[in-house]
Amino acid sequence: MDKSYEIGYTTGVFDMFHIGHLNxxxxxxxxxxxxxxxxxxxxxxxxxxKKTPIIPFEDRIEIVKSIVYxxxxxxxxxxxxxxxxxxxxxxxxxxxxxxxxxxxxQKLEADFCRIGVDIVYLPHTEGISSTILTDAxxxx
Numbered sequence: 001m002d003k004s005y006e007i008g009y010t011t012g013v014f015d016m017f018h019i020g021h022l023n024x025x026x027x028x029x030x031x032x033x034x035x036x037x038x039x040x041x042x043x044x045x046x047x048x049x050k051k052t053p054i055i056p057f058e059d060r061i062e063i064v065k066s067i068v069y070x071x072x073x074x075x076x077x078x079x080x081x082x083x084x085x086x087x088x089x090x091x092x093x094x095x096x097x098x099x100x101x102x103x104x105x106q107k108l109e110a111d112f113c114r115i116g117v118d119i120v121y122l123p124h125t126e127g128i129s130s131t132i133l134t135d136a137x138x139x140x
Contacts, residue, residue: 005118008032009090011076013040014060015053020125022067027122028094029069036088038076039064048079081108085117097121 010028014021029035042057053060057075065073076084081093093112099105100121109119 002031003118005032005092007034007036007088007090008092008094009036009038009081009084009088010094011038011040011081011084013045013049013053014064015045015055017055017060017063023125024094024096024122025064025067025069028120031094031120032092034071035069036072036074036090037064037070038074038084040076044077044079079104082111085112085115090117092118092120094120094122096124098124 008028008031010024012021012024025035025037039057039061040053042053045051045053055063061073061075064070074088078084084090085093093108095105105119112119
């Protein structure tokens with residue numbers, strides 16, 4: 001049986017909200033009592049993805065707030081998950097499995113292990129992403 005947690009945290013841009021986003025939130029909430037979701041600001045998204053979201057930040061926040069699996073929504077202004085933990089004191093960080101063996105998350109796993117925070121990788125929904133949707137729109 002999968003471990004259950006009190007407070008979980010996950011983040012994302014949530015641009016052009018799709019079934020992959022919903023699956024991550026649903027799977028995360030199934031593993032914790034209280035789910036906090038950080039929605040990346042436009043500035044942060046431009047900084048690390050080198051692109052501007054199609055859906056404005058304020059709208060993306062409202063969309064994520066309306067999801068039944070989400071208990072709290074906050075702006076994500078930095079990629080520093082340790083800083084988020086220092087403010088939110090979550091017990092588990094959820095992220096898509098497509099990030100599992102990245103340098104960023106290997107370092108984060110070691111850091112979080114020292115403070116007793118788990119990282120749980122949730123299955124990536126194949127065949128859908130905001131990038132795929134954006135590329136499809138550009139072909140029209």
